[in-house]
Amino acid sequence: MTDFAATKALFHLPDGIVYLDGNSLGPLPRAAAARVSQTVTDEWGEMLITGWNKAGWMALPMALGDRIGRLIGAEPGHVVTGDTLSIKVYQALASxxxxxxxxxxxxxxxxxxxxxxxxxxxxxxxxxxxxELRLVAPEEVAEAITDDIAVTLLTEVDYRTGRKHDMAALTAKAHAVGALAIWDLAHSAGAIEVDVAGAGADFAVGCTYKYLNGGPGAPAFIYVAPRHADQAPPALSGWLGHAAPFAFDLDYRAGAGIERMRVGTPPILQMRALDCALDIWDSVDMAALRARSIELSERFIAGVEAACPTLTLASPRDPQNRGSQVSFRFDQGYAAMQALIDRGLIGDFRAPDIMRFGFTPLYLDEADIDRAIEIIADVIDNALWDQPQYMERKAVT
Incomplete structure (x- = not known):
């Protein structure tokens, strides 16, 4: 059983802040600054270019991939990190x-x-x-999987509402008509139990700066099922996806397995920060984390609905049908969120009217949830959001 009081102590959280936005950017692991500093001074500083060999930089994308793979139910050797999520989506889809x-x-x-x-x-x-890109409402996906579909591209957990797709059922439906299934795990990895192998996913992609706490700009990851790993054509035939990068061939030869999904130079400083965050994740039981997330989110929903009847729950009522986030609708949601942030509760806003809150048991407990409810009640019931400075839209919402 994971000791969540112990994991909370491993993160830096500013005094007086209740942080319910780990679904957008995870907080800083306390050990990360020293880890990155060591990389800068001892590795980059002292080893210079020899760090690629001496410090194991070149092996980091695969090593980190395997550690993430455990959290998403992937077979060893079939997840690699690097590049951005947009690049990984492109790779998976084009392949x-x-x-x-x-x-x-x-x-x-x-x-x-x-x-x-x-x-x-x-x-x-x-x-x-x-x-053709064919779009349907989330609840209509299953019936829309027909025998002319090449690929389904779905995000398991809806970024606005937290609504959760049934990965296994929809993947099976896709396979039944001869289609391939790609899953975006941006709001799943580190948030809920995921089993890409058990569900039969063909490809999966995700980011590491949200629930996995890799820091702003942390690299993305891609999973390719073993049955496809040596056949999937790499859509971006980058140097590091070559079978022998330092042979300097003029023609591209795809690397073996998931290695062919590597593209550009690994972002080593970001990967060291992620490496540090995964030290915490290595001790986390995902079933325990999911159970704790549900406890906290249910407490939050009950408290907010009791205190603020003008807010409307936008997330599924059944916790089994949502990820590790809760959203409420409010017609002045943007202004209200700015007022909450001013008072020490950080969530975020998604247009047109969604106030979104993430539940990350690694560093949240009941006291945080109860304090969040108090702040929300104060802001909403007393219309503290109704001030000009809260109406002005910032670049990032």
């Missing part, structure tokens, strides 16, 4: 389409994160030749 050359339709839903849709729209436009 999957190449594996279904007789089909042209990509199925996604209107609750998917816009970046995934933008990547898909751009690829469809570039490919031409009848390729």
């Amino acid at each position: 999957a389409l190449a594996m279904r050359p007789d089909r042209r339709v990509i199925l996604s839903d209107t609750g998917n994160f816009p970046s995934d849709l933008y990547i898909t729209q751009g690829l469809v436009k570039m490919l031409g030749d009848g390729y």
